[in-house]
Amino acid sequence: MSDDALHPPVRPAPRKPTVRFLFSHPAHFIALGFGSGLSPVAPGTVGTLWAWLVFLLLQPLLSPLRWGLVIVVALVVGWWACTVAARHLAVADPGAIVWDEVVAFWIVLWLVMPASGWTQLAAFALFRAFDAAKPGPVAWADQLFKGKRNQPIGWRQGLGILFDDLVAALCALILIALWRWW
Helix, strand or coil: CCHHHHCCCCCCCCCCCCHHHHHCCHHHHHHCHHHHHHCCCCHHHHHHHHHHHHHHHHHHHCCHHHHHHHHHHHHHHHHHHHHHHHHHHCCCCCCCCCHHHHHHHHHHHHHHCCCCHHHHHHHHHHHHHHHHHCCHHHHHHHHHCCCCCCCCCCHHHHHHHHHHHHHHHHHHHHHHHHHHHC
């Protein structure tokens, strides 16, 4: 019998994110989308709506180049924040972590804008559909960085939290590009 069978690795019990958890560490505040991830219903959708609102508020203040820089910084900081928050929640990809939706939808809007409200709504619906249903390439991306059972949550899982949403954003952008071309 192996030593792991006799003494399985100790993992903390999963935690439920709360307002107290949100404010207990800067990474939690970022990863939980400034609180939008605490929504009891559809936190990913709420996080995406929050991202849309923030994008519309900041768009007049930021050039496309500056938006690109914001997105790059948000990806790097988000990788750290998602990793730390997932570790502290003791769950590899908690639903309350919505920074992945935020950054991915900012990328969609950054590349689609300027666009009508209807086009933005279509971009939102497509992104959410790909993120929630996880068809084909999104499911592949979702599984690519998953950890093994009882494996500690590390940088690989933090990257995985972001990666499947980036692929969902790419799929939505491809459909929008085909729609505009047609």
